[in-house]
Amino acid sequence: MFARTESFNKAPPLRSSWPESHTENPRQCYENSGVYNMKMMNWIKRGQPAFSKRAHLINYLIKTKNYKSYLEIGCRSNRNYDRIKATVKVGIDPKSGGTIRKTSDDFFRENDQTFDLIFIDGLHHSQQATKDVDNSLKCLNPGGAIVLHDCNPLTENAQQVPRDGQMTWSGDVWRTAIEIRTRSDVDTAVGDFDHGCGVLLSRPNSSPLVLPKKITQLSYLEFENNRKHWLRLMNAEKILEFIR
Numbered sequence: 001m002f003a004r005t006e007s008f009n010k011a012p013p014l015r016s017s018w019p020e021s022h023t024e025n026p027r028q029c030y031e032n033s034g035v036y037n038m039k040m041m042n043w044i045k046r047g048q049p050a051f052s053k054r055a056h057l058i059n060y061l062i063k064t065k066n067y068k069s070y071l072e073i074g075c076r077s078n079r080n081y082d083r084i085k086a087t088v089k090v091g092i093d094p095k096s097g098g099t100i101r102k103t104s105d106d107f108f109r110e111n112d113q114t115f116d117l118i119f120i121d122g123l124h125h126s127q128q129a130t131k132d133v134d135n136s137l138k139c140l141n142p143g144g145a146i147v148l149h150d151c152n153p154l155t156e157n158a159q160q161v162p163r164d165g166q167m168t169w170s171g172d173v174w175r176t177a178i179e180i181r182t183r184s185d186v187d188t189a190v191g192d193f194d195h196g197c198g199v200l201l202s203r204p205n206s207s208p209l210v211l212p213k214k215i216t217q218l219s220y221l222e223f224e225n226n227r228k229h230w231l232r233l234m235n236a237e238k239i240l241e242f243i244r
């Protein structure tokens, strides 16, 4: 069990531009939760905002945009799924968690439901992630949003495909995130927290990207050198502005 230290208790105030009245205000969640862990302490030490989790972003979108229906692709232990506050929730995973035991491809083949928000966090291979994005766009309600997890691998090892025993593995979802930026019909940016949370909105692309070569031909080094620009990486405050 992690013991709270004096320096932790004296951590600087959390930086956040979330509306104070918001029930999903991460600062409030944090202060009320009584849960103190290493990760959170490290975020604070690094001066990062407290809303560093995908669930905060998703619940913020649901609340502010009055979304009702939520689909999560890839649920595993329901760590994120259980935190999401939506009227209608569907979770698919071939192995565990959620409500439907299927792969995303099998689900979309038969699905006739539509959703306000879709969180994509299934197989982290760019080919599959791109397929998940395309299928999700087809069943997204007008004005809806997609959140794509793991767009921003922090090391080359974390993005190797296939997975080779890495504890932290984002796969090459970054290719999907970058490819979406070249589309004219989707506006997208990536939140620079929690391994990169891409936000995809179905509206004209406000910052289209032109890539020097095919997405499959890009090396990790090229990605590394252009990460911020290509992903349209934004801190949490900027992502809130982007969402509005």
Ligand SMILES: C[S@@+](CC[C@H](N)C(=O)[O-])C[C@H]1O[C@@H](n2cnc3c(N)ncnc32)[C@H](O)[C@@H]1O
Pocket: 072, 073, 074, 075, 076, 077, 078, 079, 080, 081, 092, 093, 094, 095, 096, 102, 103, 104, 105, 121, 122, 123, 128
């Ligand atoms: C990174 S975990 C999901 C974590 C979860 N979303 C969270 O935030 O706590 C990835 C999950 O995707 C599932 N998965 C793998 N291939 C899939 C596929 N083709 N379709 C849907 N889910 C898949 C795995 O079984 C695994 O549980």
